[in-house]
Amino acid sequence: DAKTTQPNSMESNEEEPVHLPCNHSTISGTDYIHWYRQLPSQGPEYVIHGLTSNVNNRMASLAIAEDRKSSTLILHRATLRDAAVYYCILKQGAQKLVFGQGTRLTINP
Amino acid sequence: GAVVSQHPSWVICKSGTSVKIECRSLDFQATTMFWYRQFPKQSLMLMATSNEGSKATYEQGVEKDKFLINHASLTLSTLTVTSAHPEDSSFYICSAPPGQGNVAFFGQGTRLTVV
Numbered sequence: 001d002a003k004t005t006q007p008n009s010m011e012s013n014e015e016e017p018v019h020l021p022c023n024h025s026t027i028s029g030t031d032y033i034h035w036y037r038q039l040p041s042q043g044p045e046y047v048i049h050g051l052t053s054n055v056n057n058r059m060a061s062l063a064i065a066e067d068r069k070s071s072t073l074i075l076h077r078a079t080l081r082d083a084a085v086y087y088c089i090l091k092q093g094a095q096k097l098v099f100g101q102g103t104r105l106t107i108n109p
Numbered sequence: 110g111a112v113v114s115q116h117p118s119w120v121i122c123k124s125g126t127s128v129k130i131e132c133r134s135l136d137f138q139a140t141t142m143f144w145y146r147q148f149p150k151q152s153l154m155l156m157a158t159s160n161e162g163s164k165a166t167y168e169q170g171v172e173k174d175k176f177l178i179n180h181a182s183l184t185l186s187t188l189t190v191t192s193a194h195p196e197d198s199s200f201y202i203c204s205a206p207p208g209q210g211n212v213a214f215f216g217q218g219t220r221l222t223v224v
Contacts, residue, residue, distance in 0.1 A: 032211065043115070043202045043215035044153070087152075096143055097204065097213055099153040 004088045009104040012078050020073040020103055022088030027068050031090040034097070035062065035073045039084045044099075047073065047086070083107045111137045113205050115216025122193055122223055129189045130219045132203030138183035139205035143213070144176075147200040159186045193223040 005023040012018045024033065035047040048055055048062045050071075055062040061074040075082055087102040112135040122128050132142055140161045145153040157167045157178050165178035175197075177189040186205075190197055203216045 034212075036213075038153075041200075041218070041220070043113075043204070043218045045215065046212050049212065091211075096155055096158060098155060099145075101152050 004100055006088050006103045011106045013108045015077050018075040018078045020086050023070045024090055025069045030092050033071050034089045034091050037084040037086045078107050080107050111214045113214045113216045115203055115219055119220040124194055124223055125192055127189055127191045128193055129187055130201055132186045132216050134184045134205045142186040143204040144188050145202045195223045198223045
């Protein structure tokens with residue numbers, strides 16, 4: 001499985017943008033970049049995914065580097081409810097999701 | 110988005126007994142479901158992949174006789190922890206990919222405590 005590297009933890013303030021980085025230098029051409037997040041005591045939830053182009057949805061934006069060796073999840077205006085562990089995962093089609101350690105995001109009021 | 114429902118949300122059982130956890134896809138059919146386990150402060154670890162109508166595929170190091178998986182229909186997969194011991198206490202989570210399977214949806218998880 002292609003690996004991703006994320007910071008263990010990050011901290012931000014409420015109502016400010018948050019940029020969560022992910023390195024995936026061994027990504028293959030058919031790997032999609034997925035982001036999931038896990039709130040305390042809950043199952044993970046899908047956030048966003050992309051292949052080459054930047055992606056936006058109601059939850060977040062995904063900025064993908066031109067060489068695809070890194071990506072950034074952007075929360076435009078963090079709220080306290082965004083405090084969670086964020087996982088960046090490479091996935092091909094219907095393959096299983098393999099979780100790394102993720103980034104624990106703390107949001108300060 | 111698609112909904113995956115897991116039941117029960119939490120369970121406490123005595124050592125040596127068996128516990129069954131259900132995972133249902135409520136608004137889509139799932140030919141494949143994934144089962145994960147998560148210990149405190151750790152990431153999710155994939156245990157097995159259940160396939161409707163066939164035997165489950167277990168990850169290396171997971172005892173198939175201890176963690177029985179049944180995928181009886183396109184909307185239901187079950188995980189039975191047999192002869193549970195305190196070290197089996199964990200957060201168990203199921204996941205199902207609808208359609209072409211590019212995005213996964215997760216159950217809310219089951220907190221198992223073995224006393």
